Amino acid sequence: MTTFARRGAMPHHHVPEPKETPxxxxxxxxxxxxxxxxxxxxxxxxxxxxxxxxxxxxVAPSVEANDTYEFFYDCCSRLAQFIDNNMDTTPGFLQQMDRLIFACHSGASGSALHSVMTKNLRIRRRDGGVKEMERDDVKVESVVAGEGEQPGGTE
Structure with missing residues (x-):
């Protein structure tokens, strides 16, 4: 014989009736x-x-604008330095970015990029309160992981 629970017998499992939103x-x-x-x-x-x-x-980049690694590195490192100067970053941010810049220029795959990153990177806006900083938190390692891979590393 099948028994059914009484409606309201378990208040923590109560599903409210759908109602029209005001x-x-x-x-x-x-x-x-x-x-x-x-x-x-x-x-x-x-x-x-x-x-x-x-x-x-x-000043203009120190190397001529062509596809050389030096030009690529100069532009990318300027952006990384700008982020480091104007945002709160995890310790070792610039060193991790150097590794990432080299791997990206080399055409590394997602799994190779993942192995290059030895720490998770986080950047946050400096202005604003704690709630705003938490909302604007950017976790870089999840972007670097290849498809189907689980991000790893230590912070």
């Missing part, structure tokens, strides 16, 4: 979603504009 809540949800997207876009734009400004004030 228009005020719906509008609030839409506005919050727009605001979050706008803030992320503004943060990315601000970093890019600041980096552009930084580049215009710097």
């Amino acid at each position: 228009p005020v809540v719906h509008r609030l949800r839409l506005e919050l979603n727009r605001t979050v997207r706008r803030r992320v876009t503004e943060a990315v734009d601000a970093v890019c504009v600041a980096f552009e400004d930084e580049l215009t004030h710097l």
Whole structure:
């Protein structure tokens, strides 16, 4: 004989009846979603504009613009240095970026890039409160891992 649990017998498993969302809540949800997207876009734009400004004030790259490793390294290391100077980064950030720059220029695969990174990298915006910094946290190692691989390493 099949028995069924009484409705409400287990309050922690209660599934509320679907109800219509009030228009005020719906509008609030839409506005919050727009605001979050706008803030992320503004943060990315601000970093890019600041980096552009930084580049215009710097001297030209020390090597001619061609496909040499020196030119590639110079450009990438400038970006890494800019990030290190203007954001909170994990210890050893620049050394890890040097490894990554070399591996990328060499055409390394996802698994090779993953093995080059010996530490997880994190970067955070310096301005703003703790909540804003947590939201803007970027974990680099998850981007570096190849398809189907699990990121690893120590922080």
